[in-house]
Amino acid sequence: MSTEAKFSGDSVIVGGGMAGLSLAIALHKAGLRVAVVDAAPLDSAMTSEFDGRASALAYTSWRMLDSIGVAEHLAPHAQRIEDILVVDGRPNDGLRPGGPGRDSLHFDRREIHSGEDGEPLGWMAENRWTRVALARTAEACGLSVFAPAKVDSMSRQGARARVHLDDGSWLEGAVVIACDGKFSRLREQAGIRTTGREYGQKALVATVAHALPHEGVAYEFFMPAGPFAILPLPDNRSSLVWTEKAAAADALRDMGPAGFQEALEARFGDFLGALTPEGPRWTYPLGLKMSERFIDDRLALVGDAARAIHPIAGQGFNLGLRDAAALADCLVEAKRAGLDLGSPAVLEGYERWRKGDSALLGIGTDFFNLLFSNDHASVRAMRGFGLGLVDKIAPARRFFMRQAGGETGDLPGLLKGEALSL
Amino acid sequence: MAAGPAPQTLSTPSIDPEEVAKFAAMAEQWWDPNSQFAPLHKFNPARLVYIRETLCDHFGRSGPDPLAGLSLLDIGCGGGLVSEPMARLGASVTGVDAGEANIKTALVHSREAGLDIDFRHGTAEQLLESGGPGQFDVVLNLEVVEHVANPQDFLRDCAAMVKPGGMMIVGTINRTARAFATAIFGAEYVMGWLPRGTHRFNKLVRPQEVREALQAEGFSVRSPVGVSYNPLKDRFFISGDAGVNYLLAAEKPAST
Numbered sequence: 001m002s003t004e005a006k007f008s009g010d011s012v013i014v015g016g017g018m019a020g021l022s023l024a025i026a027l028h029k030a031g032l033r034v035a036v037v038d039a040a041p042l043d044s045a046m047t048s049e050f051d052g053r054a055s056a057l058a059y060t061s062w063r064m065l066d067s068i069g070v071a072e073h074l075a076p077h078a079q080r081i082e083d084i085l086v087v088d089g090r091p092n093d094g095l096r097p098g099g100p101g102r103d104s105l106h107f108d109r110r111e112i113h114s115g116e117d118g119e120p121l122g123w124m125a126e127n128r129w130t131r132v133a134l135a136r137t138a139e140a141c142g143l144s145v146f147a148p149a150k151v152d153s154m155s156r157q158g159a160r161a162r163v164h165l166d167d168g169s170w171l172e173g174a175v176v177i178a179c180d181g182k183f184s185r186l187r188e189q190a191g192i193r194t195t196g197r198e199y200g201q202k203a204l205v206a207t208v209a210h211a212l213p214h215e216g217v218a219y220e221f222f223m224p225a226g227p228f229a230i231l232p233l234p235d236n237r238s239s240l241v242w243t244e245k246a247a248a249a250d251a252l253r254d255m256g257p258a259g260f261q262e263a264l265e266a267r268f269g270d271f272l273g274a275l276t277p278e279g280p281r282w283t284y285p286l287g288l289k290m291s292e293r294f295i296d297d298r299l300a301l302v303g304d305a306a307r308a309i310h311p312i313a314g315q316g317f318n319l320g321l322r323d324a325a326a327l328a329d330c331l332v333e334a335k336r337a338g339l340d341l342g343s344p345a346v347l348e349g350y351e352r353w354r355k356g357d358s359a360l361l362g363i364g365t366d367f368f369n370l371l372f373s374n375d376h377a378s379v380r381a382m383r384g385f386g387l388g389l390v391d392k393i394a395p396a397r398r399f400f401m402r403q404a405g406g407e408t409g410d411l412p413g414l415l416k417g418e419a420l421s422l
Numbered sequence: 423m424a425a426g427p428a429p430q431t432l433s434t435p436s437i438d439p440e441e442v443a444k445f446a447a448m449a450e451q452w453w454d455p456n457s458q459f460a461p462l463h464k465f466n467p468a469r470l471v472y473i474r475e476t477l478c479d480h481f482g483r484s485g486p487d488p489l490a491g492l493s494l495l496d497i498g499c500g501g502g503l504v505s506e507p508m509a510r511l512g513a514s515v516t517g518v519d520a521g522e523a524n525i526k527t528a529l530v531h532s533r534e535a536g537l538d539i540d541f542r543h544g545t546a547e548q549l550l551e552s553g554g555p556g557q558f559d560v561v562l563n564l565e566v567v568e569h570v571a572n573p574q575d576f577l578r579d580c581a582a583m584v585k586p587g588g589m590m591i592v593g594t595i596n597r598t599a600r601a602f603a604t605a606i607f608g609a610e611y612v613m614g615w616l617p618r619g620t621h622r623f624n625k626l627v628r629p630q631e632v633r634e635a636l637q638a639e640g641f642s643v644r645s646p647v648g649v650s651y652n653p654l655k656d657r658f659f660i661s662g663d664a665g666v667n668y669l670l671a672a673e674k675p676a677s678t
Contacts, residue, residue, distance in 0.1 A: 344455050
């Protein structure tokens with residue numbers, strides 16, 4: 001057993017996922033001494049077998065990735081979202097790009113960011129490419145990464161916190177940041193409870209190539225069993241997020257190619273021409289899980305460790321990045337002022353900043369899921385009316401686009417595209 | 423590291439004894455951001471960043487340990503809310519406070535934090551008379567001048583402890599009707615942020631009075647900045663409005 005820390009600095013970040021690495025890179029580039037620990041080597045996360053999902057990146061999230069140097073690695077694999085079309089009902093009810101049917105809502109980024117190269121509403125990227133871009137950036141900037149390394153527990157020694165690895169060694173800093181996901185071990189060990197519920201739904205995730213170009217349009221169809229989203233990827237491909245009751249989603253995942261092709265065509269319609277499914281299919285259970293606290297003694301929770309929400313609005317990763325941006329702001333400001341980074345005065349500032357936003361989005365997506373995963377005639381009529389109404393009011397459209405872009409509340413500097421420094 | 427037994431002669435030249443007792447009674451909870459010191463913890467980051475930036479500018483410093491190698495005296499250091507951050511930024515810090523409970527709290531807490539700070543129980547004048555640590559590159563004079571018996575004499579004594587080429591930063595509350603309304607009536611009676619009687623209006627000191635006292639000692643005095651409160655964000659920030667809380671930096675000429 002060693003008697004000296006493997007790493008001693010400002011902060012130890014547990015979990016090298018997308019939120020954890022983004023935060024680590026932001027802090028490192030601002031001049032803080034940080035280390036990342038992850039159970040898997042960083043490059044193992046790069047195959048599509050590891051994570052088949054794609055994520056929508058709100059434009060404020062992209063600004064952050066741009067300011068920390070990740071966007072340049074990701075851009076060749078990311079697709080601009082120029083338009084979002086929200087449609088109630090079946091996708092094959094005569095829908096065409098540019099000619100949506102009734103009860104639909106069209107968001108056009110040119111209404112908030114004009115010009116040929118105006119900022120898009122967001123970007124779509126497959127998670128594996130986001131992980132590659134993060135890993136490359138981390139390597140290029142000399143970030144300390146300890147992976148593979150298994151975290152056992154954390155302890156406090158005066159003004160220092162230690163992260164103990166299962167081989168008996170440890171890393172220490174003024175604050176430990178748990179980015180270890182929905183089932184966060186550090187959160188559990190700190191005795192922070194979670195509340196939430198399972199929706200009984202699963203999202204089937206698959207990639208589909210199509211004959212016709214999507215032209216950067218993202219479609220969200222609200223179906224009785226849950227939303228069905230067609231999200232544009234590079235090279236005439238789209239990422240499907242197909243929500244069904246859990247058993248139905250699993251059945252879709254396990255179908256043979258011919259069966260799935262038939263089910264897909266029935267649901268998707270033919271407005272993008274002939275469809276060719278690509279790669280494996282995945283299902284992810286949908287649920288809402290919210291931590292009662294985001295902080296503990298010398299510990300801060302970030303991303304899914306803090307809360308996991310329904311992916312209906314594509315905000316999960318964006319929320320993680322918003323946590324990361326807010327915490328980076330708090331820690332860099334504290335470092336600049338010479339404050340103790342793990343002190344309650346600093347961490348409570350982070351919690352206050354983030355908790356309101358998360359609760360609102362959690363409840364909001366919960367409500368939307370109930371509203372839209374519903375086939376009662378009266379509910380259908382009401383939401384159809386609401387969609388049509390918003391579609392006719394330009395300020396309302398711009399408001400929702402900015403909301404979806406993450407441009408709400410008191411924005412941390414990174415989400416405005418500003419770089420942090422001491 | 424410790425100052426040894428406190429100078430018992432609290433018939434100090436610059437602090438009214440009843441005011442010392444008032445602050446010593448508050449000492450225990452200095453470091454709890456949810457205690458009655460909450461406003462001080464909210465107030466602290468804005469002024470710390472101002473101090474850092476002003477010193478970096480004056481001494482031509484930057485980076486993670488910008489105050490390395492500078493000696494710094496924190497007068498009226500209380501529980502060490504400024505002394506500790508200054509030590510973390512690299513300064514060799516001496517903190518003096520006339521309240522015994524304050525200095526003990528500060529000492530215990532700084533040791534836990536792994537910081538080596540020279541805390542002394544006493545007043546600025548006693549430190550000057552003792553001739554002990556001599557002069558400092560930086561003298562911080564925060565929220566003290568409004569509590570001393572004679573601000574002019576006090577500022578003159580503090581000025582004597584600044585090295586030639588060094589800097590003094592004074593932070594206090596202006597003597598304006600608005601300061602009375604917010605910093606005294608508002609903070610003590612409406613918000614309950616500070617115990618009633620913490621500040622007395624006629625003891626408050628205007629920027630011009632600080633400026634004149636320091637100019638008389640040969641300092642060149644910068645324009646004061648305000649520390650203002652944004653109720654929407656529940657944060658303090660540095661502003662151009664010195665009408666209530668203000669900070670004022672003054673440079674001592676390199677050779678007099």
